[in-house]
Amino acid sequence: xxxxxxxxxxxxxxxxxxxxxxxxxxxxxxxxxxxxxxxxxxxxxxxxxxxxxxxxxxxxxxxxxxxxxxxxxxxxxxxxxxxxxxxxxxxxxxxxxxxxxxxxxxxxxxxxxxxxxxxxxxxxxxxxxxxxxxxxxxxxxxxxxxxxxxxxxxxxxxxxxxxxxxxxxxxxxxxxxxxxxxxxxxxxxxxxxxxxxxxxxxxxxxxxxxxxxxxxxxxxxxxxxxxxxxxxxxxxxxxxxxxxxxxxxxxxxxxxxxxxxxxxxxxxxxxxxxxxxxxxxxxxxxxxxxxxxxxxxxxxxxxxxxxxxxxxxxxxxxxxxxxxxxxxxxxxxxxxxxxxxxxxxxxxxxxxxxxxxxxxxxxxxxxxxxxxxxxxxxxxxxxxxxxxxxxxxxxxxxxxxxxxxxxxxxxxxxxxxxxxxxxxxxxxxxxxxxxxxxxxxxxxxxxxxxxxxxxxxxxxxxxxxxxxxxx
Ligand code: BGC
Numbered sequence: 198x199x200x201x202x203x204x205x206x207x208x209x210x211x212x213x214x215x216x217x218x219x220x221x222x223x224x225x226x227x228x229x230x231x232x233x234x235x236x237x238x239x240x241x242x243x244x245x246x247x248x249x250x251x252x253x254x255x256x257x258x259x260x261x262x263x264x265x266x267x268x269x270x271x272x273x274x275x276x277x278x279x280x281x282x283x284x285x286x287x288x289x290x291x292x293x294x295x296x297x298x299x300x301x302x303x304x305x306x307x308x309x310x311x312x313x314x315x316x317x318x319x320x321x322x323x324x325x326x327x328x329x330x331x332x333x334x335x336x337x338x339x340x341x342x343x344x345x346x347x348x349x350x351x352x353x354x355x356x357x358x359x360x361x362x363x364x365x366x367x368x369x370x371x372x373x374x375x376x377x378x379x380x381x382x383x384x385x386x387x388x389x390x391x392x393x394x395x396x397x398x399x400x401x402x403x404x405x406x407x408x409x410x411x412x413x414x415x416x417x418x419x420x421x422x423x424x425x426x427x428x429x430x431x432x433x434x435x436x437x438x439x440x441x442x443x444x445x446x447x448x449x450x451x452x453x454x455x456x457x458x459x460x461x462x463x464x465x466x467x468x469x470x471x472x473x474x475x476x477x478x479x480x481x482x483x484x485x486x487x488x489x490x491x492x493x494x495x496x497x498x499x500x501x502x503x504x505x506x507x508x509x510x511x512x513x514x515x516x517x518x519x520x521x522x523x524x525x526x527x528x529x530x531x532x533x534x535x536x537x538x539x540x541x542x543x544x545x546x547x548x549x550x551x552x553x554x555x556x557x558x559x560x561x562x563x564x565x566x567x568x569x570x571x572x573x574x575x576x577x578x579x580x581x582x583x584x585x586x587x588x589x590x591x592x593x594x595x596x597x598x599x600x601x602x603x604x605x606x607x608x609x610x611x612x613x614x615x616x617x618x619x620x621x622x623x624x625x626x627x628x629x630x631x632x633x634x635x636x637x638x639x640x641x642x643x644x645x646x647x648x649x650x651x652x653x654x655x656x657x658x659x660x661x662x663x664x665x666x667x668x
Contacts, residue, residue, distance in 0.1 A: 214579050216572045220521050230478045231583035235635040238594050244474045245598035254446045263462040265411045266364040270418045273300035278348035281657035285356030285409050286432035291334035294658035307334050320378040328393035350665050351401050352657030356409040358464045364664050367406045374433045377489045405664040408462040410437035412656025417613025417649045424611040425603050431616025434501040437462045438599050466497030480511035500588045502539040502618050510537035512580045522573050528565040545581045546623040589628035597636045606640050613649030
């Protein structure tokens with residue numbers, strides 16, 4: 198490898214990255230790989246719309262378009278206390294929502310973690326743990342505030358692709374986000390949770406099975422009636438919107454009135470598993486091969502928090518192997534699969550110190566890379582920005598696809614978005630907005646992006662209310 202002195206002699210600059218000609222050529226190539234043009238974005242949005250139509254038509258399509266059986270919106274007049282159990286990623290939440298009847302509600306929630314063995318072991322163990330968390334929550338809640346009404350109806354936010362056949366019935370289609378529990382085949386998910394609650398003598402009735410996007414959509418429409426889309430940009434990604442039941446061609450039977458709406462969970466994370474449209478890089482492919490679900494969730498793997506750090510890690514290691522970073526030294530930690538947490542990307546993107554001290558901390562103190570130069574750190578920051586920007590731009594294509602599918606662009610609409618990427622990743626929102634402008638010009642101003650924090654839990658409790666009324 199050329200010495201550092203040689204590097205300095207041949208120094209070249211791209212943006213704020215300065216390095217040797219070889220380093221700059223490599224950065225240039227990464228920039229080409231990860232940059233998505235406005236034309237490509239439009240192609241992605243159009244292709245998502247086509248896949249949505251196919252999914253509405255028939256079962257077993259790439260983008261599943263799962264009917265939620267959630268009938269329309271709440272009126273705001275509903276009252277009562279409802280529970281929600283929200284399982285979607287590493288965190289699990291139990292919450293109680295008290296609907297006050299005047300469009301307002303109160304929320305109390307508690308977080309639990311789901312360990313890796315639970316995420317990949319036998320399903321019954323996972324469900325027993327879920328029941329235990331509900332039990333713990335109820336015990337803590339009633340001792341904290343004995344006056345609070347005791348809620349007995351629960352909405353179960355199960356944030357994975359399911360084949361839903363009723364508001365309280367469904368079977369798993371496939372696991373995502375690193376979950377891979379055995380023993381789910383053909384079993385009703387609500388039944389599994391209900392049995393686990395019974396085993397623990399917890400007297401709670403599971404009345405609804407809810408995807409987190411559907412929960413977010415319902416909760417956000419309660420606040421902003423012009424909401425057309427609920428989105429998650431977190432560990433995984435997905436969107437749900439209101440569809441005319443008459444357009445859900447695969448939904449046979451049922452007693453629906455003309456023009457009736459139903460929330461549909463798109464499961465857009467599955468888009469383009471055929472890889473016809475998305476510009477997948479070798480760094481994405483490397484990740485895909487090591488994931489628990491290879492050759493699936495292509496769109497999700499380019500967008501969501503579970504995967505972004507791993508893409509960065511793959512690109513960084515490529516440069517290390519080409520003798521272009523860290524004087525060709527990696528570390529045990531950097532070599533470990535999934536070790537580059539996406540939260541490190543947030544830290545690096547937000548790093549405005551002149552010597553990139555926070556980036557240095559991530560690389561040298563957390564990932565134990567022996568030594569980094571300022572040039573190394575600038576290159577890593579550049580890679581992080583490229584991967585983060587690509588994710589936000591691709592997410593924008595999904596938003597536009599659904600908003601255009603709903604014909605909501607002219608009139609304008611709200612989109613409720615929950616998830617750690619949207620909430621905490623620096624510039625994620627701004628990058629989405631920039632891409633929206635490239636996609637739909639000034640009409641982008643008519644798409645209001647609203648942070649719908651905790652929407653999935655709140656929405657599930659609200660859907661539990663709808664389901665109880667319907668009974
Ligand atoms: C799941 C969706 C979920 C999304 C966001 C995806 O991996 O398939 O059901 O809505 O993650 O949590």
